[in-house]
Amino acid sequence: MAPETEQELEVKLAKKGNHEAFINLIRPLELQMYNIAKAILRHDEDCADALQEAILQAYKSLPSLREASFFKTWLFRILINECNRILRKKSNVVPLHNQEEARHVTPSIDVHIDLREAVYRLEEVSRTIVILHYFRDLPLRQIAEMLDLNEGAVKTRLHRARVTLSEWLANHRERKVNL
Missing domain, CATH: 1.10.1740.10 (RNA polymerase sigma factor, region 2, helix turn helix motif)
Structure with missing residues (x-):
């Protein structure tokens, strides 16, 4: 022991x-x-x-x-x-002062919102890894330590999350074009 x-x-x-x-x-x-x-x-x-x-x-x-x-x-x-x-x-809360702004969203902001929404739809651990790596610029080694995962597991989850996000965003853009 x-x-x-x-x-x-x-x-x-x-x-x-x-x-x-x-x-x-x-x-x-x-x-x-x-x-x-x-x-x-x-x-x-x-x-x-x-x-x-x-x-x-x-x-x-x-x-x-x-x-x-x-x-x-x-x-x-x-x-x-x-x-x-x-x-x-x-x-679940949308402030009243943002409702008018939400009606007049520019395409670049729309893409940013779509990406953030897609990230928040990911499974919890993958979402956390994506946020820490891409939004906070933390290295994979540090993320692995924080979440008590090995670095290979973090890389695998990050890769799968990127593939999932890519598919979701491609499908979302196709729907917008077809509307």
């Missing part, structure tokens, strides 16, 4: 109710968490909400974490789920 890492010891202490241990687990991950939230949500207010809610959920759910060594992955998954929840909530 391999010796426990410092993180694993902190997780065990935090599971027993040690608040300081939980803070020690979160602090070194705050910047990475913010970068993920910013890449998905784009607005600082939404990022702050997502971080706060994810940390609170992690604290409440800590007893359900089975493997202490998976804390970081588990925490990032909670954060990504929270970011996606915020996105779903926001997608």
Whole structure:
């Protein structure tokens, strides 16, 4: 049996109710968490909400974490789920001042909107990888570390996402031309 890492010891202490241990687990991950939230949500207010809610959920759910060594992955998954929840909530709201603008969309903006909509239709992990790589310019190695995947898996998901996006966008343009 391999010796426990410092993180694993902190997780065990935090599971027993040690608040300081939980803070020690979160602090070194705050910047990475913010970068993920910013890449998905784009607005600082939404990022702050997502971080706060994810940390609170992690604290409440800590007893359900089975493997202490998976804390970081588990925490990032909670954060990504929270970011996606915020996105779903926001997608149902169209501000009144934007309704008039939406009627007069130029073709270049329309293509940008189509691409963003298509990206947000991707499966969750693929969507996160595309956003982190193309919208935040993060290298594949860093994305793999953040999501606790190997680099080959990230490359494969990115390739599949590009193919899917290409097909969706080609079909969408064909429909517009045929209308």
